[in-house]
Amino acid sequence: MLMTDLLYARAQMGLSLAFHIVFAAAGVALPLLMVLSDLKARRTGDADYRLLSEKLAKGTAILFAVGAVSGTALSFELGLLWPEFMGRYGEVIGLPFSLEGVAFFTEAIFLGIYLYGRERVSPGLHLFSGVMVAVSGAMSAFFVTLVNTFMNHPSGFTPTPGGPTDVQPLVAMFSPGWQYQTVHVLLSCYQASAFAMAGIHAFVLLRHPGAAFHRKALSVALPLACFTALLQPLVGDLSAKHVAQAQPVKLAAMEAQFETERGAPLRLGGLPDVETESVSWGLEIPKGLSILAFADPDAEVKGLKEFPRDEWPPVSKVHLSFQLMVGTGSLMALLALVTLAYRVRKKVWPDGRRMMWAWLLTGPLGVVAMEAGWLVTEWGRQPWIVRGVMRTSAAVTPVPHLYAPFWTFTAVYLFLGATVVFLMVRQVAGTLPGRNGGNSDVH
């Protein structure tokens, strides 16, 4: 019974985060794309860029609103589902949450000015507001990721059976690994949004190859998509090296490494089986893991067997999510390389059908990689909510019947998600050739 409620609580938290992350990422990245188009519109005087920045502003408005309400839900759910965690560690992680609140406030204020104030403030101030939306959105993601870093590698307090003592909020706020995790997360926001945007415009261009507006839109999305797709693997590598050294059991689960060994291989794909402690169907690159994790082909990699069985994360889930993240990330990096090579050789962004198909098909992968990466870090920390200090099962609420809120929120989020997709499709449809550019519904 208790186990079931714990699972429902985890499922509700996971669902809420999975849902919120998409909107939060868009809230971080779309303002940047919107400002970039706005800048291009000012420089070139091109009405298409102006329309693009307006469309992006509308997209931001819808996504930010859903992100704001789902984020509110999350801040309540921290307590509704994990009261013991908040009751004990609320004071330790209060600082980044408070600063996140400040950033969120700033973002909402300037977004209001940007969206509704075009006629009320000077053009310079209007653009400045857009920049502030982009900056404070990024700050907000930065602060909230610091909380997750703390949960992965708690610091800044002395644990006692009665809870944390000797609390140092500033130390806790910058727990080890914060620099890798925040950069990794921020890049994923930009990458997921830029790939999604590129995918949408590639889709339109496949059906209407002459649509100038969509070519221009693609030219705004592609640089950011390529830049982030190439940078992300490097940052991810740094992050993984840190995990290898600081959270060895998470790395072992990510790589499905059961035995402690020197010169550990890198496993691509494969299905781990915790009963037989083996991996089937995987491709092994000899010494690959030792090289990647410790920059030494003979370095020792700790296996799962090194740790008590009841402290293992769910190995298959972590390993497969990690494979999914790395796989999709590699595909995106590859496409970015090809696209940039084309750009360098021909001096224009690609527009051929084959490249458009490639961008269309990779469009969703940024979001997939982001969700998969988040699953890696969350599943990889289990069974802990605060690693090594508090188990998730010790944090869960005593409230029974948690299936009820779980199914309610599932239904609500499915409905909201479907509605947002529908509204976004209509926003894009308004820009198709032969329409009046969608200006009829500008408020």
Place this chain on the structure above:
Amino acid sequence: MSTEALIGFAVAGTFVLYALFGGADFGGGVWDLLASGPRKKEQRALIAHALGPVWEVNHIWLIVGLVLTFSGFPRAFAVLTVALHVPLTLLLLGIVFRGAAFTFRTYDTRGDAVQRKWGLVFSVASVIAPLLLGMCVGAVVSGGIRVEGHAVVSGFFAPWLTPFAWAVGVLALCLFAFLAAVYLSHESPTPELREDFRRRALGSGVAVFATAFVVLLLAREGAPRVWQGLLLSPFALLLHAGTAVAAVAAFALLWTRRFKWARVAAATQVGFIILGWAASQHPYLVVPDVTLSSAAASPTAQRMLLVALVVGALAVLPTLVFFYRVFRPGPFASPGEGK
């Protein structure tokens, strides 16, 4: 003043601000639901126009209050989220649907029928959320939430389903509707619309008075400790006197159509009511088992939180003032323009 008292005061302050800004937005939703008469459409358009740019900013006071509570008084947050799990979850649904439906109504341009449906979701959620918020407050002050050690022992339903808690819920709803009507009468572009909202303001003002009276009657049984606090604490008495003066002033100003000042008086009235509530339950966070000091974070964490609070205030307040100046009630073009 101790640091925990300062943080407690800051929490009460965010509640006041949330009521004055976010509460009024819920009140706007109430009047959207109750829009009637020959200017039904204009009333709704004015509400949409008034809420559009500001509701997200106004909503953040709730999050600030929440973060201050769990950072400053983590134990109280844990108790509240367990004891009030059910109403807070329902409140969340109200908040999610209010915000999402309002935004969807603005951007879903498939025509009147669809917009009416979103409008209905928006306005019904705007009624439910304040009611639940008030019921939670009622439960907190009633003394019905009991804690032994770290465990809530009073169940998940009883404390917030008392007649007293219901009455506080209705009071919150009436207060928010009253605030919204007063604000909207000031922001109305035409004399006719102004009269519509003036009538609503006067009507809801009477409803506030009536429900406040009922709450007071029920408090004797339903919230004995706060009843004592209401009558005995000199500070609370002072606040109640302030509330009474502001309430009478708001009525008189509405009656004589001095809308700008009626706004100030109504906001003062609501602010005093909330501070009066806070003062009468002082030093309890959750009556009668959790106090400011028993739930407080460690001194270092409290000091850091105060620093963050000051930094945050310095960063946010100037832009916030600028923001409200930009969206100060101004010329309002034609009905339906907010779409």
